[in-house]
Every structure is written in C-alpha cells, then in structure tokens.
Amino acid sequence: MNRVDGQPSLFLTRRDLMKSTGAIAVMRLAAAAGLVSLGRVGLAQLRSNAVLEASSLKALVEAFGGEPPQQSDQVLVLAPDVAEDGFMVSLGGESLLPQTESISLLVADNPSVMAAHFELSGSVSPKIETRVKTSGSGNVLVLVKAQGRYFYAEKYVKVIAGGCGS
Amino acid sequence: MSPEPTKIRAIKKGDLTLVSVLMNHQMDSGRRKDEQGKLIPAWNIQSVTIKLGDKVILDAIFAPSVSKNPYLRFELTEGRVGDPIEVIWQDNRGVIRSDSTMIS
Numbered sequence A: 001m002n003r004v005d006g007q008p009s010l011f012l013t014r015r016d017l018m019k020s021t022g023a024i025a026v027m028r029l030a031a032a033a034g035l036v037s038l039g040r041v042g043l044a045q046l047r048s049n050a051v052l053e054a055s056s057l058k059a060l061v062e063a064f065g066g067e068p069p070q071q072s073d074q075v076l077v078l079a080p081d082v083a084e085d086g087f088m089v090s091l092g093g094e095s096l097l098p099q100t101e102s103i104s105l106l107v108a109d110n111p112s113v114m115a116a117h118f119e120l121s122g123s124v125s126p127k128i129e130t131r132v133k134t135s136g137s138g139n140v141l142v143l144v145k146a147q148g149r150y151f152y153a154e155k156y157v158k159v160i161a162g163g164c165g166s
Numbered sequence B: 001m002s003p004e005p006t007k008i009r010a011i012k013k014g015d016l017t018l019v020s021v022l023m024n025h026q027m028d029s030g031r032r033k034d035e036q037g038k039l040i041p042a043w044n045i046q047s048v049t050i051k052l053g054d055k056v057i058l059d060a061i062f063a064p065s066v067s068k069n070p071y072l073r074f075e076l077t078e079g080r081v082g083d084p085i086e087v088i089w090q091d092n093r094g095v096i097r098s099d100s101t102m103i104s
Helices: A009-020 A023-032 A049-053 A057-064
Strands: A075-078 A082-085 A089-095 A100-107 A114-120 A124-132 A138-146 A149-161 B007-013 B016-022 B045-052 B055-062 B071-076 B084-091 B096-102
Touching (some): A075 A138, A089 A138, A089 A149, A100 A124, A124 B055, B007 B096
Antiparallel strands (some): A100 A114, B007 B016, B016 B071
C-alpha cells in the first residue's frame, strides 16, 4: 500500500515500521529518533481532533492552548475580493509582527475552520500562500502566533461558483 | 496509487529564495458524494515538512479543505544556489512522498 518511489532507505525503513505498528506511535518514535520534525508545537498536538475539528476561531486558538486572539492590522489576509471557483480559492497570510512563530489559514464558514497551519523557522519570511476549498462566499481569516500570543485578521471573499456547499 | 512527484521551484532572487511547491494529491474532504450518493472517504495530505539541506524550515498541517493538488508559495531568507530543498508529505493513508530540487 504505502508505496514510495525511489526513496532512500530511511523511508523504506519507516514504511516497514509503519506497516507493522500503529502509524502514530511510529511517527512519534521516528520523531524521537530525529527522522521527522515536530516543529515547535508538535505534530501530535496539532493533529489532535480539537485543532482539526475546531468550528470557530475561538475554538481553534483554545485547541492550540492560547489566550483569546486579538484583531490586528499587522496581520494581512492575502485573498481576492472575488473568487471564480470555490474549490480553488487563493488564500495566504502575512505577518508584520516581530518573532512570528506560526501562520494558520481559516475559512470561517467551513465545518472545520482550519485549512492549513504553518510552523515557521527563522529562515522563512512570515508570508505564505496556498489554495483552499470554501463552502461558498464568506470570511477567510489569518491567525498568527507571535511572541506567544495570537493575532488575526479577516476578509470577505465572494465566491462565484462551486465549493463544498454547492 | 503510486503518488506522482511533487513539483518544486526554488529560485534565488537577491537575498531571498522564492519557493513554490505543487503537490499531486486528490485531497478528498470526506464530505463529497459520488454518483450513487455515497460519501467519498476523506483522503488528504495531513502534514508537510520542507527542508533546506538537513534543516527543517517549514512544518505544515493540512486539513482536508486544502485544495486538490496543494500549492504553496513562500520565501526563504537564506539558501545558496545549488542547496537542496526537500518536500516531504504524508497523507491519511500513511503514504509518504519525498521530492527535492536544488536552488537555481
């Protein structure tokens, strides 16, 4: 099942391990062995259901273990005013705050708000862009963690067609 | 279901390295239905790790609401021409895919 093409033996070993044991336990072992990065917060925590299933900004920040977020004009939402296709809406976030640790991209009306979360090292500019699915027109949000605190900004995007809700 | 390669572009521009990544993945949200009205199970990339040489520069968690064939764009404040950039993803079926390119 877990086919990996042309990978170094490191991956084959890990694949074999994952076949024989629980994947999560093995990912933790692999992480402990330094094979997989866990970032600053830790993938185990980030992958918790609370984070992936959070249905609001507030619930998401709680799931991250943070204090309630503040709206900030130092957080920029990179999204169009109008998107043609709800299955492919450009969404990015930029932070002008010093010591930005992470950027999360949210779609307010999706059943689970978080679309993507990025843990940044010091060598990545605090600006990242991707594409997300939306359930129609609505707000998108960028949540930033800087100096241990959470800040956000939001923007309304009008979606012409498609999306999960149609 | 052999995963297709990830396309990676890393271009040095002044002090910055511009990186764009296109992963090849269905990213089924688990909420879409097939022609018979049956839910198509979720199938999505869950985590992405990007490295410059041996150093992890970016760790990402993807929910199923990231679009099909996920795209990423960001800038690095370091890296020299010829340095390797590696993109590793893992999906909810346990598939791991790793690809790399050199900064040009």
